Amino acid sequence: MGKLFQNYKRADVEFIKAEGNYLWDQKGKSYLDFASGIGVTNLGFHPYVKAALKKQAEEIWHSPNLYRNSLQEEVADKLIGGYDYLAYFCNSGAEANEAAIKLARKSSGKQEIISFKNSFHGRTFGSLSASGQETIKKGFGDGVPHFSYAVLNDLDSVKRLVTEDTAAVMLELVQGESGIHVADRTFVSDLAAFCQQQEILLIVDEVQTGMGRTGRLFSFEHYGIEPDIFTLAKGLGNGFPVGAMLGKSALGSAFSYGSHGSTFGGNKLAMAVSSAVLDVLQGDNFLQTVRLNADILQQKLKAALADLPLVTDIRGLGYMIGIESKADLADLVAGARARGLIVLTAGSNVLRLLPPLTLTEEQGEQAVAVLQAVFQKDRQD
Ligand SMILES: Cc1ncc(COP(=O)(O)O)c(C=O)c1O
Structure with a gap:
């Protein structure tokens, strides 16, 4: 990285392969992508x-x-x-x-x-x-x-x-x-x-x-x-x-x-x-299904996280979701990544989730479980 302008704060992990909604790093570890680039690979690697x-x-x-x-x-x-x-x-x-x-x-x-x-x-x-x-x-x-x-x-x-x-x-x-x-x-x-x-x-x-x-x-x-x-x-x-x-x-x-x-x-x-x-x-029912699944994900996130002391708000529209938190955002992002989930931040106190629109129910549950563990772990630290 020595010859690059340091205008980005880059994590020391490189994604070298992607398929569907998952990314793989250079060590072969896989990650569920709840960032979609930054709201870019909305269909996953389709x-x-x-x-x-x-x-x-x-x-x-x-x-x-x-x-x-x-x-x-x-x-x-x-x-x-x-x-x-x-x-x-x-x-x-x-x-x-x-x-x-x-x-x-x-x-x-x-x-x-x-x-x-x-x-x-x-x-x-x-x-x-x-x-x-x-x-x-x-x-x-x-x-x-x-x-x-x-x-x-x-x-x-x-x-x-x-x-x-x-x-x-x-x-x-x-x-x-x-x-x-x-x-x-x-x-x-x-x-x-x-x-x-x-x-x-x-x-x-x-x-x-x-x-x-x-x-x-x-x-x-x-x-x-x-x-x-x-x-x-x-x-x-x-x-x-x-x-x-x-x-x-x-x-x-x-x-x-x-x-x-x-x-x-x-x-x-x-x-x-x-x-x-x-x-x-624009395929049959695609966006209708996205709306339904995104509502379900938001509900599951609220059920799992809303009462945790570090979570102050959960809000969003469709698959554009913010979890406002008192916790250190960098720790949350790193904690999620260590558990195989890629998430983003927004502003000074929001964990931002931009999952692929092609998210399955199991993938949604995997992410909710990781986030629950991350917010709970942070509380114990
Ligand atoms: C709402 C909005 N407008 C504009 C931009 C800029 O887009 P780009 O980085 O492709 O120039 C972004 C990027 O994050 C954005 O979120």
Whole structure:
């Protein structure tokens, strides 16, 4: 690791093999993956997705955006279904959010974007500036101007920030990185109605919540709203780097020839994989089963952990689950890993679970048992 920037805190374990919902390290130890990368390999290491990648690699893996790309059209069709959106493909969540910010500004002719405290939208200057967390901005000088930050679930805090130059309100419906904070239903529907009435665009960042993670293809479907713009990445390629920004067709003229672009965005490999991912997610009853199983997992977690002294809250939406705790998070993560379970953290006091959507009942029980042991062990220490 000597020649790498030390911008990540890496555990001294390397995963060298994966199959289904399990990972193997260099010593042959297996782990149940309750992190899915970081909300990426939502289908686990799925044979159908792997086959699509291999097949496309045999044909052609890149073609510039100067030529027709029927795979992009196919993925756009599958994503959009009966909705009225247009799609733009890129390579990551931050890039998708950059595209969203640019589309909002250009289509409205306004500059200000209201996002939320504790939000996370990425590490590029635009997406970083949109993020409502000071620690990740420290030392990088001035960000992009014209961003302000409201309080999640407080519509008045949004209204107070609106000016004549407000282009958009941007939010995660479940704040992932900062600790699994789920937006209230009434807040979201009131916010959507307010934005529509004020002709302010609503941008939903679905980078972590999208692609079935919360039990619906997009988390906004839980809320009965349709954002003007939304963004995807992570689970879209199930581990193959890809992002997407979708905007209502009425905004299409703002992204005319030459207005925005990406060399790799929507390349053939990324699109073949995304198309396969969507086949699985849109298969018969798949998401319905995810919703059911995720509810069962949440119930089992609550039954096993809620009364433990170190656990202060268990919350989430679908398979996006946070266990708030007074315990040291690094100890919890290491304790789970020692027992063969990979978990994540979020914010300063939340253990974050992003299991694969393909989780079986036994795997769910295995994880609950490990977590129970970890939280109990920590209490004894
Ligand atoms: C909600 C949200 N938006 C944007 C991003 C940034 O995505 P990427 O790391 O692919 O740039 C993330 C990453 O964690 C995220 O959770």
